Amino acid sequence: MNQVRRYSTLLNQRCVSSRRRSAAMTPFSQGALLQVTGTFPRLKPMSTTRAAQVCPVGGSSRRMFSTLAQSLNSSVLAQPELYPDESTNQDLDLAEVDPDQLLRECKVALQRRPARPLRDLVFPISTAPYKQKHYPSIRVMQWNILAQALGEGKDDFIRCPLDALNWQERKFLILEEILTYRPDILCLQEVDHYYDTFHPIMTSLGYCGSFLPKPWSPCLDVEQNNGPDGCALFYRRSRFSLCAAAHLRLCAKMLPTNQVAIVQTLKCQATGRQLCVAVTHLKARSGWERLRSAQGADLLQNLCRLTVGSGCQSLAASSTLPLIVCGDFNAVPSEDVYKRFSSSTLGLNSAYKLLSSDRQTEPAYTSWKIRPSGESCSTLDYIWYTHDALSVDCLLNIPTEEQIGPDRLPSYHYPSDHLSLLCDISFRHQ
Structure with a gap:
């Protein structure tokens, strides 16, 4: 069997597996605030209604990635269940795709577009005396990739040609960025092509993935949408095993909101140590600072409970799990939510404060866009x-204004209005 046919067969198998998995899942009602698996208690479902999953398969593409990443053509993806079961997301029985070959396919597909901004890894002041040098660092990527429905139908990037947002090419730009840096842990926001693109591709690349859509996604207001957007968390299964997982619907003053978070406790295969990872996307727009x-x-509060157990009264509690929190907070550093996290x-x-000379200042921007209301250049994304x-060993630097270009983001050479953040992190000695 030639290589292209092999990957076509692979994707068919994965999509069948996804359909079987979705048929076996039971969702939570919109009133359910938390689902956890592993060592945490688990809520029982309050509703048995669900929408069917769709996992379309392309049939005639000559390129390997095109075969792996066929997107929906005319049908609208039904909204998936809000809180799918983590334990069923283990597709470990199929061969993996060669990431180098996949990256070459991306470059072929993007040869008509200008190259992405060249970004370097920057090394802050060394923390080598404290880390376990004989174990490799853990590479973490945080990225709001821009939901396809929002980019084409709602966000109104007036300086970005609509053709630059074409999913048939933009998906290659997104995957090229991921494959270039090959994170061990990948945290994404505004994912609305999870089931037909990111889940089968990332699974084939050796990752385990989890997806949590917003209860009322604005993507669903756009014609020809691909379903709701939400947060996704992927980890490399050769490096980690899943110990526990929680799906959170965030609350404000005890009332459920439209924003969510995924929290997973992972065990590092090399060190045997555990690490808690969270991904979230907070409410957007000015005027919503208090929310x-x-x-x-x-x-x-949830992270305290999940990492410490009985609470977090003591900062030095020996039972506290190391924690990484990635997200698009939609908040500049002067906002109260930023202060809450920095003083928790x-x-x-x-992590990105370490790029500054005083190690106390965030980058000037992680998002830069132009809308009818004006130009917005601000720092909204963080890796805590x-x-x-x-300890943070190195970070991916921020592109310059010249690299971003006068029309800002997104563009032909960059797929999102948010920059990806990336750092290598090591365990300190216990």
């Missing part, structure tokens, strides 16, 4: 980490 603050407080008793620090338990 973002309340959502952040709710997330921190969980002992969190923002437990600084007493983890």
Whole structure:
């Protein structure tokens, strides 16, 4: 069997597996706030209604990636269940795809587009005396990839040609970015092509994935949408095993909101140590600062409970798990939600402050876009980490204004209005 046919068969098998898996899942009602698996208690479902999953398969593409990443043509993807079961997301019985070959396929598909901005890994002041040098670092990527339905139908990027947002090419740009840096842990927001693109591709690349859509996604207001957008978390299964997982619907003053978070406890295969990873996407737009603050407080409270167990009264509690929190917070550093995280008793620090000379200042921007209301250049995205338990070895630098270009983001050479963030993190000595 030639290589293209082999990958076509692979994707067919994965899509059949996804359909069987979705048929066996039972969703939670919109009133359910939390689902956890593993060592955590689990809520029982309050509703048995669900929407059918769709996993279309392309049939005649000559390129391997095109075969793996066929997107929906005319049908609208029905909304998936809000809280799918983590334990069923283990597709470990199929051969993996060669990432180098897949990256070459991306470059062929993108040869008519300008190259992505060249970004370098920057090494902050060394923390080598504290880390376990004989174990490789853990590479973490955080990225709001821009939901396809929002990019084409709602966000109104007036300086970005509509053709630059064509999913048939933009998906290659997204995957090229991921394959270039090959993170061990990948945290994404605004994912609306999870089931037909990211889940089968990332599974074939050796990752386990989890997806949590927003209860009321704005994507569903767009004609020809591909279903709701949400958060996704992927980890490389050769490096980690899943110990526990929680799906959170964030609250504000005890009321459920439209924002969500995924929290997973992973066991590092090399060190045997555990690491808690969370991904979230807080409420967007100015005027919603108090809601973002309340959502952040709710997330921190849940993280305290999940990492410490009985609470987080003691910063130095020996039972506290090291923590990484990635997300599009939609909040500049002066906002209250940022202050909540930086002063939390969980002992969190923002990784990208380490790029500054004083190690206390965030980058000038992680998002830069032009809309009818004007130009917006601000820092909204963060990678938080437990600084007493983890050390940052290097970070991916921020592109310059010249690299981004006068029309800002997204563009022909960059697929999202948010920049990806990436850092290598190591365990400190216990």
